[in-house]
Amino acid sequence: MTGGSITPETAEGASALMQRVAEDADRQAFELLFRHFAPRVKAYMLKLGTAESLADELAQETLLTVWRKAPQFDRSKASPSTWIFTIARNLRIDAFRKISRPELDPNDPALVPDPEEPQDDRVNRLQRADVIREAMRTLNDDQAAVVRLSFFEDMSHSAIAEQLDLPLGTVKSRLRLAFARIREAVGDELE
Secondary structure: OOOOOOOOOOHHHHHHHHHHHHHHOOHHHHHHHHHHHHHHHHHHHHHOOOOHHHHHHHHHHHHHHHHHHHHHOOOOOOOHHHHHHHHHHHHHHHHHHHHHOOOOOOOOOOOOOOOOOOHHHHHHHHHHHHHHHHHHHOOOHHHHHHHHHHHHOOOOHHHHHHHHOOOHHHHHHHHHHHHHHHHHHHHHHHO
16 A cells, blocks of 8 residues: 555644554655655754754654654554654754763773782782881871871871861971881881
8 A cells, every 4th residue: 555645744644654654564655754754853953953964864763763663653642743753852862962971982091901910019019018017006106197197098287287186397297207217117128
C-alpha cells in the first residue's frame, strides 16, 4: 500500500502514514513523512541555536529513529508531529551532553596509571620511613606535635601557632630543633 493521496500536512494524514510505516514498513509512506518533517526538524534545530551541520545530522537521525520506532507510536498519546519533535528534542539533548562531556582518551597521561614502583625503590623507601619513624621517637612531645601538624596534617606555621596557642617564633624554633634532632638521629643512613 502506498502513501497515495494521504499527506502528512494534517494530523490525520500524518497518523495514517505513521500507521503504514509501523504496520507495513511502507517506504513510500515514510518518504512522505521524511520530506515533510526533515526540513521542519532541521529548522527547529537551527532555531534552538544548533550548528547547521549538526542540525542536518540530528534531523536525519530523528527520522531514522521514527522509521525504527514507528511501531511504538501511539496516536492516542500524541500527534505524529509531537512525537517526532520530542524525538528530535531528546536527540539534541543527548548530542549536547556528548559535546559537553567528551569521550575519555585512554592514552591521556592523567588517566594512565603510574608505573609500578621497582621493588628495590620500594624497599629503600620503606627503610627510610622506618629510620625517620625511629628518629621521630627521639623528639620530645612538643617538637613531635609541631612536626606532625606541619608535615602530616599539612598545616601552615601560623595555623599551628594558632591551634597550639603558641607564638609563631616558638613553632619555628621547635621545628628547627626537631629537624636538627632528626638529622642527628638519621645521620648517614638516608644517603
